[in-house]
Amino acid sequence: MAVERTAELERARSDAAIAAFVVEHYDRLLRLARLVCRDASDAADAVQVGLEQAWRNRSTLRDDARVGPWLDRIVVREAVRISKRRQIWLSRLFRPRPEITWIEPPDPQGSDPSTFVALRAAFQRISPEHRAVVVLHMHFGYTVAETASIVGAPEETVRSRLRLAKQRLRRELEESQP
């Protein structure tokens, strides 16, 4: 009985520690993954896998102050992986059929500003790697060097991805104007 009680206590302590860890970081990581992935469901999957990896490997983190970028790196890479998998399935396998207009379930953002609608469409068409650097640099405020460290690419590659992504977004934005 004492053994069971000790195990129960240890389990409860572990669950509480995991809950505190998740609650502290979940919201920011979910938003980060959401911007890289195409939808909230994929983003949640990326965060779940990322947080599990982080929890298992937390002893390898030497500087607690670096936990934010460390988690961002794990989740961004998972989000890119999931997003690429979905992109392979949805976009690369088949030739597009431009004559088809998809009727999706009700779009709660149907009345959004036209610039946002155009950017949303354009943002989904750039690669997950390009989305990741745009999001990390332009929304989360990481420098190019920090972004390079997070995505695991040379700084020059990150600059190139930023440049190409913005060129593509600009072109699609201009083409969407009446």
Place this chain on the structure above:
Amino acid sequence: MTDRMRDEQLDSEIRAFLAWQVGDIAGAPTASEMAERISARAGMRARGLRLTPQLVWVVLAGLLILALIGAAVGAMSLRPTLLPPLSKAYEAVFLRLHVLDGTHEVIAVGVDVDGHERQIARLPGAWAAYDIQATDTERGFLAPMGAVSPTGLLALPMDGGGQMMHWEIFDLDHPEAAPIVIAGMEQFIEQLRETPYWKVDPRGGVFWGPGERLANLWYAPGGGEVHLLLSHIDGRTGNATAVAIPAGLVVLPAWASDGSGVFVGNSSAENGSIDVTLRRVLRLDGTVVDAPAALSESSCRTPSGFAFACLAPDDSMIADIIGGTDASQPVARVTAQGSGASFEIEGSFAGWLEVNP
């Protein structure tokens, strides 16, 4: 306007868009739900690894008792009387595509709780041999997608030409018999679900229900547009009835246990959230009625702590997509709940097949 001003304006628009888009997280689990998922998975590992010496003795004693019981049962089984099996067992069914010399066939493989594989059926010409380029360097044929019922009916999309797929139902007990063609249900191949790892998703998918009934949530093309429909199909005759999805409702992957319809959830137009509580049933005639969750029946229950996984009806195994996936060569993991052993299986997971133990 100078180039620099244009750049700054674009940066400003992108930042405003990202700040707006980042709030669109409706449908994602809450932090508490995520913590529960991760605790469940972390707990499984921790409990498996951290055995105290006292616990080891308890486990050994338990194993000794089990061995004694096993020996007694074994001795009883030597008696000449034949007893009927106590209950059904299940196999995880995987589909593999073989392409050779311009012909192709789908092979259905069963995997038991010990990881043993057996060939259930070969289906020449089934599915389609779509040559795909998954990445710049990888090529392959698109892996088959289908759903198998516990009784051995396999619903499989078939190539109708021009990337249009229709559905046929094969009987895995009689693979040589002509399949049943489901009339009036054609969809673009790119609208098929990747595998039947069911989770609530506005894109269409197939799932079996009681009495060999099949539901398919699919996009019907017509007039340059496509429409989301739910079809109920009789698995033995192929007769299909399509109903439109009433506004504000989302089809959930669970049948009513009496086969009268499938459960639906609410989709909020205000914030895009989906309520997946099993409370109402969309019936075959298109009406929606209240029904308790206790009357639901799902061919795949997602075990706690998993994102893409399916629990066998007798809880003996979990089929889990974490083992790896690829559009042409998917790999899944089957884990035996009793022993904890897991096996990587090549092929597309298609469901659970009832077999005699």
